[in-house]
Amino acid sequence: MPVVAAAVCPHPPLLIPEVASGAASDLDPLRAACLTAIEALATATTVLVVGSIPAGAPVFPRVYGADAGGSFGAYGAPGVRFGAGPEVLPLSLAVGGWLLEQSKAASLPRTYWAVPTDAVPDECVRLGREIADGNDRVGLLVMGDGSARRSEHSPVHLHPRAEIFDTTVAKALQHKDLDVLEALDPDLAGELQAAGRAPWQVLAGALAGTPLAGDLRYEAAPYGVGYFVASFT
Structure with missing residues (x-):
């Protein structure tokens, strides 16, 4: 059983306190849930972070080595960076790397894989x-946001199917319903701007046949975007 633990987290840049600045406390519960979920990764010998990149990426998956750098200068926090190499990690993987740096798993070897948001489900599985x-x-460590169309204050205007989609994902994570994750519709996920669809389907393939049980630690849409935190141990 090579996958000995897994965690699912979202990747809003506001998770980084220096980015959120005066609003950092608003996401304290989400940040705490993420850090708790990834503690179990310390039982592994290596960590693989899977996140998304925009549709149309020509390489599947796009692989970044352990020294790949992440930075949040584009989000107003140029002093927050990690990794010895160039700052090449896309947002989803940069937030994942930052979370790892705060955890007991920080010293483990790591690799980053990015999958495009329009990746075919079968390929992800x-x-x-x-x-x-x-x-x-x-x-x-699987990084992915739910729908970005959960309210009138969302990054994109409200969609009537957004909350139903996110509720479906949350229940699937809680109950480790891999069939539901595998069956998520990429066209609907794209319409709802749910960046986590492809990474969650990678998770579904990786957890098949393992005895790991799911635990949904957080589910909310504080800024009109669905955020989930789950652990599998």
């Missing part, structure tokens, strides 16, 4: 199964 077929004891 297959990628997850390849992870599970490896020999390393993997701690899997």
Whole structure:
């Protein structure tokens, strides 16, 4: 069983206190839930962070090494960075790397994989199964937001199916319903701007056949975007 623990977290840049500035306390519950969920990854020998990149990326998955750098200068916090290499990580992976830096798993070897938001579900599931077929004891950190159309104050205007979609995902994470995750419609996810669809389907493939149980630690849409935190141990 190479996947020995997994965590699901969202990737809003406001998770980083220096980015949120005076509003940092607004996301204290979400930040705390993320940090708690990823503590179990310390039982692994290596950590794999899976996140999304915009549709149309020509490489699947796009792989970044352990020294890849992440920075939040574009979000008003140029002093917050990590990694010895160039600052190449997309937002989803940069937030994942930042969370790891705050955890007991910070010293473990890590790799970052980015999958495009329009990736074919079967390819995402297959990628997850390849992870599970490896020999390393993997701690899997899956970064993904739910719908960005949950309210009139969302980044994109309210969509009537957004809350139903997010509720479906939340229940699937809670009950480790991998069939539901695998069946998420990429066209609907794209319409709802749910960036986590492809990474969640990688997770579904990676957890197939494992005895890990799901625990949904957080579910809310504080800024009109669905955020979930779950752990699998």
